[in-house]
Amino acid sequence: MIKVLNMFILAFMLIGIASCDLGTSKSLNASALKDPIKIAVSGTPLSAPFFIAQQQGYFRANGLNVELVRFDSGVKCFDALKNKQVDLATASETVVMFNSFKQTNFSVLASFVESDNDLKLLSLTPQKYQQLDNLAHARIGIVKDSASEFFLDSLLIMYNKTQQPIERIYLTAEQLIPALLNNEVDIISAWEPLSYLLTQKVHVNTNVISSRGLYHLSFNLIELKETRLSTTEKLALLKSINDATDYIHTHPELAQTKISRVLDIDPSQLSYSWNDYSFRLSLSNALFSNIQTQSQWAIDNKLVSEDNSIDFRLIFDRKLFEKFISLEAGW
Known part of the structure; x- marks a missing residue:
């Protein structure tokens, strides 16, 4: 009788352990099966922080399932966002400016790279x-x-x-x-x-004029204001990109090797312009001023209607970025 009782107790214990394991497995699978956050990125070295974040596992480490969708320009990235093919997109400040005259249902979360010679x-x-x-x-x-x-x-x-x-x-x-x-x-x-x-x-120099320093290009992370992403997910995304820029600064040669592989480009192509890029997460007044200047240029050249101009502060999500900065030290 005692032997039978012990067998029942053992059976219940095994069932309990299996139930716990199954519960854990279901939890992990639910996380793994969650629809990925899709980000439209240009297939250029400008997008290096996103490729590094994926390669180094920073997205996963910060609890995110991210899919990078490549396009050949920021214009196409923004179009993919506008058509709701992706959750976020990367594009230059000029693309941001032009689209602000057509719609205001998007936000700039941060800038992640600048170049004065791109x-x-x-x-x-x-x-x-x-x-x-x-x-x-x-x-x-x-x-x-x-x-x-x-x-x-x-x-x-x-x-x-x-x-x-x-x-x-x-x-x-x-x-x-x-x-x-x-x-x-x-x-x-x-x-x-x-x-x-x-x-x-x-195989010849094709530059018409030296343009270094004449124009500062930035690439920015953009989302639609009506988004399925939570604030926690967006903060984790900024954290992942910031981790990636830190990696680029501390391991520049390894970063270049990884990017040349991801983009399937010759390392000499990458080194051709790598030093022109300044990777850092920001949402500065300089970016705001640059967009303002470009907006006035577009109006003066009748590329857009002045009647559709907006206050660009409406499309800068400073609240999210400031929250990220305040939390950064405590991650």
Whole structure:
């Protein structure tokens, strides 16, 4: 009788242990099966913090299931967000500015990288256009409503060439180099890595003018205000990106190796522009001022309607960023 009783007790214990294990397993599986947070990112080194966060497991370590969806420009990333294909997107401040005239249902959560040498005017005959008077009647390929367009006009304003009769040819980012090589345009206003890729095809210096310091590009993390993400998830996301930027600063060579593998690009391509990038998480007044300046440029050039202009403070989620900063030391 005692032996039978002991067997019953053992059986109940095993059932209890199995139930606990099953409960734990279900909990883990529920976490693993939760729909991933989809983030649209440009397939360039500018997106390095996101790729590093994924490679190093920072998203998982901060309790997130993240899927990175690659596009070839910030314009397409924003479009994916607007069409609700993704939960968040990355794009330049110029893309943010243009879209603010069309809708205000999005927020900028943070900026994660800046560069003062990412955009360039490129030509197969750059020496011809180093005298900017020769831009008259040139066919210039640009990506509409992007940093490409603002950069071109910034140069024209800076060198007092806004009255030059130039022909703007709007193209997608992937069409810029083919159009130049096929003599469909004389110049392109392009971001990296297009400058590097072009030099690999023609093996000559294609820069029309030194543009370092003339324009500061930033890439920013954006969400729709109507989002399924909780504040906790967004804070964890900022933490993951911040961890990744720390890794980039403390392990620059390893970071470059990882990014060259993720993007399937030659390490020499990455080193070509790597030192131009400043990776850090911020939401600064400088970004706000830059967007304001670009907004006035767009209005003056009748690229947008002044009637649709907004107070850009409405699309900056300073409350979330300030909360992240206040919590950072306690993570």
